[in-house]
Amino acid sequence: MTISINRLFILLFLALFSCFNFKAYSQYFKSAAGIRISDNWGVSIVQILTKRWTAEMLLQPDPVEDFVKSNLLIRHHLPLITRRFNLYLGAGLNFRLGKSEVDFAKTIGASGIGGLELKLGRLLISYDVVPEIPLHASSDYLSLQTGLSLRYILIKANKKKWNWKKFKFE
Template structure:
């Protein structure tokens, strides 16, 4: 699956016509499929652009059996070829309900437990391609366990497909409108006190 995901991702990039233009997204929602040595998961991914090169991503994924996790990641983006193709690095807290494997050297046994409430740190590194209203990404997401699980480290390869809900231009426009409204409101208050020729009571 890892090799197939890599092949499909880079094939999509190579096959893109040069005339296709991408829209910078403000908010994007979609599906993420993950694969590791332990299991395969499917879930939701929501990404929100915070600044020009910084975004926040929420990932809820499950194997619909013994493992369900939630991650909140802050990501830094940097373009590679153009604005539509970039790499990103990020990290953030992760919570879950997972299975755990404990090795017992004396008896050469592995004890499996499930239903463990876990807490840890997720890191992420990946490539992202934005075409029209679609955002496709391929990532590697390692997890460092802090509490609730025996294994200290787990790694996962994931591929995500999101649709753009709010474009970057629209997000900037709304932010400017809110800022303009706050200034107008502040100006109205100042004008009110000036007309009364008194200062506000403290």
């Protein structure tokens, strides 16, 4: 049974991002998307899950080997100086989608992620390290990838309104 890359991408995108519409407290955005610069150019999409948790999807085509490397990651954010500058750590799955007849189960692996993120206006700038370990027994590679992501905030978070009636100034 073969599944086209387009159908699989749409299925993964809908499954990962359509059901999350929580308020963001430690971040100032709900959804962001942009480019990722690493070994190859790619796409990075981030969605807020809860207060300090986000989901990220990385898609990077490899024109030499004719496949698209995909990562689905869950990240935990730790504010450093302000909520606009934070450290994040996380984990998830990676897999490769290609035109070759390679068994899909042989392309699945585990990924980690660690990095720094800075928000400037509606621009998110992040630098991270993504180690990847294959889960198939016949694969023995460990890859370590670093990248710079530049994302634009598509959906901003609702601003929290203060209840000034609690403070009585007389």
